[in-house]
Amino acid sequence: MSTSSVVPTTYLPAAIDQAVAAIQFDAQGLVPAIAQQHDSGEILMMAWMDRDAVAETMRTGRVCYWSRSRKAPWRKGDTSGHIQELVELRVDCDGDTLLVEVEQTGVACHTGRHNCFFRAIRDGELAEIAPVEVEMDKIGKD
Amino acid sequence: MSTSSVVPTTYLPAAIDQAVAAIQFDAQGLVPAIAQQHDSGEILMMAWMDRDAVAETMRTGRVCYWSRSRKAPWRKGDTSGHIQELVELRVDCDGDTLLVEVEQTGVACHTGRHNCFFRAIRDGELAEIAPVEVEMDKIGKD
Numbered sequence: 001m002s003t004s005s006v007v008p009t010t011y012l013p014a015a016i017d018q019a020v021a022a023i024q025f026d027a028q029g030l031v032p033a034i035a036q037q038h039d040s041g042e043i044l045m046m047a048w049m050d051r052d053a054v055a056e057t058m059r060t061g062r063v064c065y066w067s068r069s070r071k072a073p074w075r076k077g078d079t080s081g082h083i084q085e086l087v088e089l090r091v092d093c094d095g096d097t098l099l100v101e102v103e104q105t106g107v108a109c110h111t112g113r114h115n116c117f118f119r120a121i122r123d124g125e126l127a128e129i130a131p132v133e134v135e136m137d138k139i140g141k142d
Numbered sequence: 143m144s145t146s147s148v149v150p151t152t153y154l155p156a157a158i159d160q161a162v163a164a165i166q167f168d169a170q171g172l173v174p175a176i177a178q179q180h181d182s183g184e185i186l187m188m189a190w191m192d193r194d195a196v197a198e199t200m201r202t203g204r205v206c207y208w209s210r211s212r213k214a215p216w217r218k219g220d221t222s223g224h225i226q227e228l229v230e231l232r233v234d235c236d237g238d239t240l241l242v243e244v245e246q247t248g249v250a251c252h253t254g255r256h257n258c259f260f261r262a263i264r265d266g267e268l269a270e271i272a273p274v275e276v277e278m279d280k281i282g283k284d
Contacts, residue, residue: 011263012266014266015263015266015267015268018263018267018268019263019268022261022268032174032188034176034185034188036183036185040183041178041182041183041184042183043176043178043185043241045234046174046176046234046239088262089262089263090259090260090261090262090271091259091261091262091268092187092188092258092259092260092261093251093252093253093255093258093260093261094258097188097258097259099185099259109235110235111235113235116234116235116236116239117232117233117234117239117241118232118234118235119164119232119233119234119235120230120231120232120233121153121157121160121161121231124154124156124157125157125160126157126160126161126164126233129232
């Protein structure tokens with residue numbers, strides 16, 4: 001696993017309050033967050049954040065989500081080591097989607113692929129277009 | 143407005159059926175779709191598609207969404223001319239998010255900015271970090 005080369009961005013409480021106030025959380029109290037590798041532009045994954053996950057991400061510089069399947073906070077990489085360090089958090093025009101520019105350690109996808117968007121049409125069939133890079137069962141999925 | 147330089151990707155019915163079958167639409171029958179400029183990697187916007195919007199996008203090569211505010215199909219660019227031509231549609235690991243690689247004509251955001259993610263913290267304050275490129279009131283928002 002590569003060692004991160006960035007100093008994570010952290011924000012002061014007043015800035016966190018401004019960002020959170022600009023977000024339109026949905027009826028479940030969640031907002032979709034797109035994670036993009038900050039330098040390559042690769043879209044890594046999309047997951048959901050609640051208010052606490054946004055604040056924790058901005059306060060600590062470690063990207064945290066809300067796991068809808070586990071109904072629990074999800075600090076990405078806690079079990080796998082495949083953390084995301086925050087480079088910048090952006091809020092969209094309507095405040096209902098976030099973009100998190102990150103430095104991804106290891107792989108983003110729970111399948112062991114570098115990003116989650118590995119299915120596309122090839123020769124008329126839905127195919128897997130990216131290889132499994134890490135056997136996640138051996139390191140702990142998260 | 144620049145002229146598009148791509149030949150839009152279109153898919154045959156059998157491929158469309160495979161893609162649609164792989165998608166986990168939510169309780170409202172929708173799936174979030176991230177639009178990314180195919181060559182620069184810029185994340186343009188995130189919007190929602192229903193089953194018909196996915197099929198129409200893949201059949202025609204013109205990106206179509208479902209407008210949650212208008213509760214109606216939304217073929218992007220019909221009023222503004224700021225269309226998105228499809229380069230590739232990808233389905234994520236869980237089938238609950240789409241990535242659409244596009245060629246954006248004009249600007250993606252209804253505010254006239256090139257993309258929707260123009261708010262970020264600068265000097266401790268939530269600020270607008272991208273300029274308005276097009277006065278959308280003059281050309282018809284969409």
